[in-house]
Amino acid sequence: MLSTFSSVSRRSQAKVRLFFSKVRLIIFLLAALVIFSFNLNNERFSSIRAIIFDHTSIMTKFITSPIRSIAEVKTWIDSYLKIHHKNKKLEIKLKQMEEWALKAHALALENQQLRQLLKISPDPQMSYITAPVLGIVQAPYTKTIVLGAGSKKGIKLRQPVVMGQHIVGRIVEVSEQASRVLLIQDVNSHIPVILEKSKVQGIASGNDESHLIIKFFEMEAKAEIGELIFTSGVGGIYPKGYLVGRVAYQNGEIVRVKSLIRLNELEYVHVFVDMELPEENIKPSRDIKGVS
């Protein structure tokens, strides 16, 4: 009698436990759904996201540091093995550059004189800050880099990020101490570009792979293999005249561009902090359906 009672009691206890575990699962799933939908649709949630990002940016640095160390060792070995060959190459390049520097100086003077004659207003001076790269995040669905400078240093959403004369991307997430740059190779990145020789304009978009794909504004526009691609400055987000990459492949309408930046070697980048960005209704972090 007692054993029957205890087995019934055990069974009912198990049922109650199962019921509560199901309730708990539904509560957690609802919580995750609320966080997900708030994150997509509510601007106020960005401050919470920024706090989490501040903490995870340190983790990103820690996780990606082995790759960076391997890349550094590889670069060091490569440069050590090719030191003699590289020295000769650099000597030739230096002579060429000296000639180019003289020409550039003369052209700059001529340009200045012509601008004065035509009374063209000078290009706005853009000030930038230099930010260290904490980590390169190349995940299955995103390609971003995390910078060790945030809103405290004047970084804001959508500001362009460059490395020398190369365009790197734009800011899509900012916290106090860190910020995230959407790389030009990311599928959500779309940059107005211009071809070096034909001056044809188009939009370079990131692809699932490492190349960018250009869609031209003009039908039947063609690009030469090896031709350089620059930012056109259209739209006002990216400054004009920065290098996007080089044409690597063309098949019909599809033009693939290879970025000339070696991501693993990125240590510091420049963020244009004083650039006046146009107002836009598109949510900057992601191309969200229904909003754009």
Add this chain to the structure above:
Amino acid sequence: MKSLTTFLFMAQPSIYLLISSIICLLIPNSILHISPDFSFPFIFFWTIFKPELLPLSILLVVGIVSDSIQGLPLGFHSVLFLCSSMILLSQRSFLYHQSFPLVWAVFGLSLIFYKILEQLILRSFMEFPFSLSNLTLSMLFTVSLYPLCAKLSYLNLKKVINLS
């Protein structure tokens, strides 16, 4: 000392999940789109064989951390992990006593549902080029990765049972 060892063994499934959800950052970009899913084998194993060691709160938190690191909207991975956990829990009583080949086959089937769910949630907020061949390869690699993850988790599970 013994309680610390026990805690570490108990926490291992959560640590596995955290590592597996961010390990994709170490994969070279050229093979990233066909790389296996490292998280799902662990979620599958622990949800079937010892769900108490992979609590729902861990699935929620690891999902959020993973999203924040990868730059995805927060909650994306949490929803994915919790949904798959909910489906697996409903099949737990059937799968618990089955042979390994059958569990492996069910893992393959569950992975298809998991990937469909992932693509559906992903497409709700961003455009992403879809490649069936890449997805198939990634799934094949994940299926072949399962025995290794299961072995690793099984050794851990045995240790936890012995300790408790």
